[in-house]
Amino acid sequence: MNFSTNIPVVTIDGPAASGKGTLAAALAAALGFHLLDSGIFYRMVGWKALEGGVSLDDEAALARLAAGLQPRFDGETIWLDGREVTLALRRQEVGTAASKVAALAAVRAALFQAQRAARRAPGLVADGRDMGTVVFPDAVCKIFITAGVEARAQRRHKQLIEKGLPSNISTLLQEIGERDARDAGRDVAPLKAAPGALEIDTTKLDAATVLAQGLAYCRARLER
Numbered sequence: 001m002n003f004s005t006n007i008p009v010v011t012i013d014g015p016a017a018s019g020k021g022t023l024a025a026a027l028a029a030a031l032g033f034h035l036l037d038s039g040i041f042y043r044m045v046g047w048k049a050l051e052g053g054v055s056l057d058d059e060a061a062l063a064r065l066a067a068g069l070q071p072r073f074d075g076e077t078i079w080l081d082g083r084e085v086t087l088a089l090r091r092q093e094v095g096t097a098a099s100k101v102a103a104l105a106a107v108r109a110a111l112f113q114a115q116r117a118a119r120r121a122p123g124l125v126a127d128g129r130d131m132g133t134v135v136f137p138d139a140v141c142k143i144f145i146t147a148g149v150e151a152r153a154q155r156r157h158k159q160l161i162e163k164g165l166p167s168n169i170s171t172l173l174q175e176i177g178e179r180d181a182r183d184a185g186r187d188v189a190p191l192k193a194a195p196g197a198l199e200i201d202t203t204k205l206d207a208a209t210v211l212a213q214g215l216a217y218c219r220a221r222l223e224r
């Protein structure tokens with residue numbers, strides 16, 4: 001029998017740089033739950049494809065890469081194929097490659113079980129694009145985060161600079177716009193709010209306010 005469905009899940013979906021990751025980490029800490037950053041799996045496939053010269057539309061080859069991923073997580077540090085890739089995975093070109101491989105059904109299918117396996121007691125906070133719609137449709141608490149594209153580009157710019165990674169605001173604006181269109185327009189698991197999800201527009205909100213809203217909503221649902 002599968003008892004994992006009794007374990008509560010909180011899903012946070014939304015477009016690039018909307019504040020999902022920040023909210024997910026803070027909610028997981030406040031609730032004492034595990035954390036799943038599902039985008040990291042797509043980024044790992046994108047990184048491996050760029051490194052290995054695999055075409056970003058070769059669905060069969062990319063699905064094999066996805067099925068064979070053997071990452072090692074050590075706190076916040078991520079190792080892949082014997083290399084420390086924590087920062088490399090955050091690069092803008094890796095995000096773009098991730099969004100291209102994420103549109104392929106065979107890649108998504110290959111990553112599905114690894115994401116489901118993250119559901120462990122006492123609970124999970126999962127962030128991504130399809131957490132509430134496809135991967136954890138029975139989640140007890142679903143949140144959909146949005147923010148204007150300008151605000152998101154500014155935030156991502158700040159994050160990249162803080163990490164010492166290259167960033168250009170006008171390129172970012174264009175890339176984020178293209179990524180949103182690709183993520184929302186694809187046939188499989190498109191970016192959209194799950195039915196009944198709490199929608200928060202973070203354009204004019206700081207992280208503490210978003211956390212307070214999300215936490216109040218989740219606590220009320222978890223206590224039901």
Ligand code: C5P
Binds near residue numbers: 042099103127131179
């Ligand atoms: O969230 P992050 O920016 O790291 O995700 C990188 C890319 O991975 C997204 O642009 C999206 O195309 C893809 N992704 C996805 N489904 C998820 C998480 C990420 O398609 N659940």
